[in-house]
Amino acid sequence: MxxxxxxxxxxxxxxxxxxxxxxxxxxxxxxxxxxxxxxxxxxxxxxxxxxxxxxxxxxxxxxxxxxxxxxxxxxxxxxxxxxxxxxxxxxxxxxxxxxxxxxxxxxxxxxxxxxxxxxxxxxxxxxxxxxxxxxxxxxxxxxxxxxxDLDLNEVPNAACMTEKEEDKYICCLCCMSGPITCKLTTDKLGYIPGETISFHVEIQNFSGKICKNYVKFYWISTYRSKKSFITSVEIIEKVKHRRVQSGRSESWTGNLSIALKSPISNLEGCSIIDIDYYVELVVVPINSFEKNIHVPIKIIIGTTPLKMDNKRGQLMSGLSTFELEVPGDLRLQSIHPTARKSEIFNxxxxxxxxxxxxxxxxxxxxxxxxxxxxxxx
CATH class of the missing domain: 2.60.40.640 (Immunoglobulin-like)
Structure with a gap:
């Protein structure tokens, strides 16, 4: 032998x-x-x-x-x-x-x-x-x-600056106060790994509450079987800002980094796993029973960058072609298999x-x- x-x-x-x-x-x-x-x-x-x-x-x-x-x-x-x-x-x-x-x-x-x-x-x-x-x-x-391959030049509106706005009225005891108006703007919708996402935030606080606020960059992975599905959420980066006092307005800008090894959006060709990326503004009224205000914008991560002549797009307001309504308090749903079965996922x-x-x-x-x-x- x-x-x-x-x-x-x-x-x-x-x-x-x-x-x-x-x-x-x-x-x-x-x-x-x-x-x-x-x-x-x-x-x-x-x-x-x-x-x-x-x-x-x-x-x-x-x-x-x-x-x-x-x-x-x-x-x-x-x-x-x-x-x-x-x-x-x-x-x-x-x-x-x-x-x-x-x-x-x-x-x-x-x-x-x-x-x-x-x-x-x-x-x-x-x-x-x-x-x-x-x-x-x-x-x-x-x-x-x-x-x-995901060529951003073939994705409609990928070069467009996008903004989304949300308003919410806060109840103070028996009285209704003025609204909190929150606006988030991104410089475009399409990016490649290694690029930087630039964003702009505007908050008008006419309520009687002080508000904390931050912008987070995260991805949602969705897994499907024939009978059900489950999602998991991972925060990639979070940028905090100072509190907005009652009756005041605040405007600020920031940047978010996309890792070089980030997976491509959508996972095209696979019908049992989806990948979606979001930049989201979160405004938190302090000492309030009201839910937080969420302003999400869905972005696309591809492999081929936008050409120079495509980088100046018009402003898109509200929901873009790629935006998906995300529940305001979407939480991580990570119920792991037993150790023996989870070994196949490493x-x-x-x-x-x-x-x-x-x-x-x-x-x-x-x-x-x-x-x-x-x-x-």
Whole structure:
């Protein structure tokens, strides 16, 4: 019996980042200490999405747990490298030594972007297999990052400055005070990772209450099964401002940063996970039983920036083409699965962009995207 010392996949692109339609070039590398009898050597490319969450409840004196799950398959293709699949036969003798089997694979068009969230993921993997018999085989795998193109120049109104305004009357005991008028304006609707969102806030406080106010930048991920859905909210950045006194007005500007590794909006091509980004003004009347005032504007994060001649758009008031009414007090709904089931999501308390894409250092041999196997004693 032959003895395999190591088996791993080596890609020409060390970052393992690709766009739909691009060609993946790499090699399956194996090293054996003795002669091996091999039936087949191949690499397989897979792309898929999975969502999973659970709801724990109580009905009378009895508790129950409901699981919700869904999956989609985008890619499952095998490339033969040697042996039966390559037309060489199913009994091949390989002398001891190190062997490199190159491969090349063209990705299909319109693949959804890679994504890792609280209750689901979109994942791409290339796996290498050495099959010795029907019951014995060796495998190694490498995670791929797929980035779907979203050209902001093709998104209507992406270059337009957008504003939204909300009014609210505050009750003071038995009397109705004047309104609180809140307006939020963003410099445009479409951005790419690494850009800065510029915003402007105007607040007129004619109520009898002092108001705290801040602007937050957050994203909502929605996970769907056939019977239900769940959302999770993550605050990316929050900018606070001084309080607005009763009978006074306040106007201020600020900036919000978009991380370089932010996932693209919408997750086009995936029907069980959605991603939406919002910039929202929140005004909090102090010592009041009234709910906070929320002024959200939905923005789009794409891959291709706006051209210079598209950056001067007209002002859009009220709800834009992309805006979605968000409940005023939308809270994080993160009911995690059991530890055993949540392992498939690799949920970690790491920074935002690292949880989505992992470490930026792809040259580390211990990176979890590349699994290198060693069968030596």
């Amino acid at each position: 032959g003895k395999l010392k190591s088996l791993y996949i080596q890609l020409e692109n060390p970052k393992a980042e690709y766009r739909s339609g691009q060609i993946i070039n790499g090699s399956l590398v194996m090293e054996s200490s003795k002669e091996m009898i091999v039936k087949d050597i191949r690499v397989t490319f897979k792309g898929f999405a999975e969502v999973l969450w659970m709801i724990v409840g109580r009905l009378g004196e009895r508790s129950y747990t409901s699981y919700y799950t869904a999956s989609e398959l985008y890619l499952d293709q095998t490339v033969p490298l040697y042996g039966k699949g390559a037309g060489v036969g199913n009994k091949n003798y390989i002398p001891p030594g190190k062997y490199v089997y190159p491969f090349s694979f063209a990705l299909p068009q319109n693949l959804p972007s890679s994504f890792q969230g609280y209750h689901g993921f979109v994942r791409y993997i290339v796996s290498g297999t050495i099959e010795k018999s029907m019951k014995k085989k060796y495998e190694a795998e490498h995670q791929l990052i797929i980035i779907a 949920i970690e308390s790491s920074p935002f962009h690292e949880r989505i894409f992992g470490s930026e250092d792809m040259n580390d041999e211990d990176d979890d995207r590349r699994r290198r196997y060693d069968w030596s004693d």
